[in-house]
Amino acid sequence: MTIILTPYWSNGVQKLKMAPQPPSKPKHGLAPPVLDDDVHVRRCLAQLRSKTSPLEKYIYLSALKHENPDMFYKLCLDNMAEFTPIIYTPTVGEACQKWSHIYRRPEGIYISIKDKGKIGSVLKNWPKLDEARIAVVTDGSRILGLGDLGVNGMGISVGKLSLYVAGAGIRPVSTVPICLDFGTNTQKYLDDPLYMGLRQRRIGDEPMTAFMDEFMHEMSVAFPKLLIQFEDFSTDHAFMWLERFRNQYPLFNDDIQGTGAVVLSGFINAAKLSSAASGKPLTSHKILFFGAGSAGVGVAMQLMSFFTLQGLSEKEARERIWLVDSQGLIFDARGPMAEHKQYFSRRDYTGPPIKDLLDIIEYVKPTALLGLSTISGAFHSGVIQAMAALNARPIIFPLSNPVKLSECTFQDAVQHTDGQVLFASGSPFPEMDWNSRTIHPGQGNNMYIFPGLGLGAILARASAVTDTMVEASSLGLAESLTDDERSFDLLYPRIERIREIGAFIAKEVIRAAQKAGVDRSTDLRRMSDAELLAFVHSKMWNPMV
Ligand SMILES: NC(=O)C1=CN([C@@H]2O[C@H](COP(=O)(O)OP(=O)(O)OC[C@H]3O[C@@H](n4cnc5c(N)ncnc54)[C@H](OP(=O)(O)O)[C@@H]3O)[C@@H](O)[C@H]2O)C=CC1
Numbered sequence: 001m002t003i004i005l006t007p008y009w010s011n012g013v014q015k016l017k018m019a020p021q022p023p024s025k026p027k028h029g030l031a032p033p034v035l036d037d038d039v040h041v042r043r044c045l046a047q048l049r050s051k052t053s054p055l056e057k058y059i060y061l062s063a064l065k066h067e068n069p070d071m072f073y074k075l076c077l078d079n080m081a082e083f084t085p086i087i088y089t090p091t092v093g094e095a096c097q098k099w100s101h102i103y104r105r106p107e108g109i110y111i112s113i114k115d116k117g118k119i120g121s122v123l124k125n126w127p128k129l130d131e132a133r134i135a136v137v138t139d140g141s142r143i144l145g146l147g148d149l150g151v152n153g154m155g156i157s158v159g160k161l162s163l164y165v166a167g168a169g170i171r172p173v174s175t176v177p178i179c180l181d182f183g184t185n186t187q188k189y190l191d192d193p194l195y196m197g198l199r200q201r202r203i204g205d206e207p208m209t210a211f212m213d214e215f216m217h218e219m220s221v222a223f224p225k226l227l228i229q230f231e232d233f234s235t236d237h238a239f240m241w242l243e244r245f246r247n248q249y250p251l252f253n254d255d256i257q258g259t260g261a262v263v264l265s266g267f268i269n270a271a272k273l274s275s276a277a278s279g280k281p282l283t284s285h286k287i288l289f290f291g292a293g294s295a296g297v298g299v300a301m302q303l304m305s306f307f308t309l310q311g312l313s314e315k316e317a318r319e320r321i322w323l324v325d326s327q328g329l330i331f332d333a334r335g336p337m338a339e340h341k342q343y344f345s346r347r348d349y350t351g352p353p354i355k356d357l358l359d360i361i362e363y364v365k366p367t368a369l370l371g372l373s374t375i376s377g378a379f380h381s382g383v384i385q386a387m388a389a390l391n392a393r394p395i396i397f398p399l400s401n402p403v404k405l406s407e408c409t410f411q412d413a414v415q416h417t418d419g420q421v422l423f424a425s426g427s428p429f430p431e432m433d434w435n436s437r438t439i440h441p442g443q444g445n446n447m448y449i450f451p452g453l454g455l456g457a458i459l460a461r462a463s464a465v466t467d468t469m470v471e472a473s474s475l476g477l478a479e480s481l482t483d484d485e486r487s488f489d490l491l492y493p494r495i496e497r498i499r500e501i502g503a504f505i506a507k508e509v510i511r512a513a514q515k516a517g518v519d520r521s522t523d524l525r526r527m528s529d530a531e532l533l534a535f536v537h538s539k540m541w542n543p544m545v
């Protein structure tokens, strides 16, 4: 039975409501005479496919998940490639933007700045305190690339947690979506009569820090076995909360660390193919980042290990990476800059500012161009052609979400590189035919990482999520491609194998937790790799349809 909470805005009071029971075995006469499970699976799928807009499909699936979670997850697992664009990016972006309009039922914990001083009592209203294992926490301040959506950001916590269940077999009852309401700076929502959050602008850092200190402490008291995933905080707070809390509580930031891990993984596979075509060593790759926010810098930090694993020093690794922000190439002589950009700021460039991406490409001569900028179409035909002129197989990853903010389309990347591009995007693109062969786009999205990373950390009962655990998730993903997938030059495994991949990543993460000494389930140390993998599989929840 699912028990859910109403959001705090209903007269400021938290109330418990019982969700309907899944329609398992109605008494004789209370269901149609012929209601076969297999046929009902097909019926639900047909109902879904009869909806014409992605948002209607999202609303339908949201209701199905509420009424019959087994059916929802059964369908999801059987149709991952069809479902992920609906329950996750890109449609979840539209669902968040319209969350206060499409709202049907509460699905998580809403806590506002007005709850300061009594956060613990709000958390205790959650009906399944003992069952909670993973919370996705956002403050709605940067949802995908869509900006400040306030409490409408709850949709991203809900969407990520659906993938935890589908991808890693976390029990649905163990997932806790949380949205913190610090206000919103988006006037459209402040003016919207249906908006469900506080009608005030975002609070400053000082009260927010005091709130976060209380929140994190109370979370650890209310949910002693919980792992926390920070999601879609604006860049300054994403770095701030990660640094402030990572040594105190088991947590990670998905946008910084999850994205870093997924991109390192795809990059490893892409760089091998690119180097095979150019004949140049892996250490000669040069990576240009377009976008230097939490995601850009998070990925750049993680890609350092691509080079250090090849034997380069930290200094040499850093020199293979260039960052661009809204002011152009980031270099020391440019003047003061945000702290998170300083590490990669170029010391060796002393010329005038270079802003145009084509000029920057001409200066850097990158083998890889990675977009985490939210600027739709920034990789225009000239940019893609410039990458193709420099590289036999250019690596181009437009990683911004949702799909309408992608720096380029797959079609453009294929067309302007004559099919030679090694491509991964944040949101999905369809495969395409080029010169009588089918080319497959990769989806470089942290959804390949967080389910397995989270499951591994939960099963190890890790007291902290270390950098080595994050790196293990990345290397595990890179390794998990089958020969068949490699024969198609895929950079990521097919999404249909998400469970298998999730289990493998979880096993690697548990091993890394053990090496780091942060595992509290120390009995897992005695298991062989095969036993550990079987143990992980045995812990995965499966829908009963
Ligand atoms: N594929 C995946 O798994 C993931 C993708 N993402 C996506 O990454 C994107 C960025 O997220 P995040 O880093 O948190 O967001 P931020 O808004 O913090 O970062 C955006 C960066 O892009 C830069 N930028 C903005 N406009 C331009 C421009 N015209 N030219 C060059 N650079 C520009 C900004 O510059 P400045 O610093 O000067 O403002 C900033 O550095 C989002 O779309 C998000 O959906 C995020 C996480 C995971």
Ligand SMILES: CC(=O)C(=O)O
Pocket: 089, 143, 144, 145, 232, 254, 255, 400, 401, 426, 445, 446, 447
């Ligand atoms: C995928 C993701 O986490 C993001 O775009 O923010």
Ligand SMILES: [Mg+2]
Pocket: 144, 231, 232, 254, 255
């Ligand atoms: Mg995110």
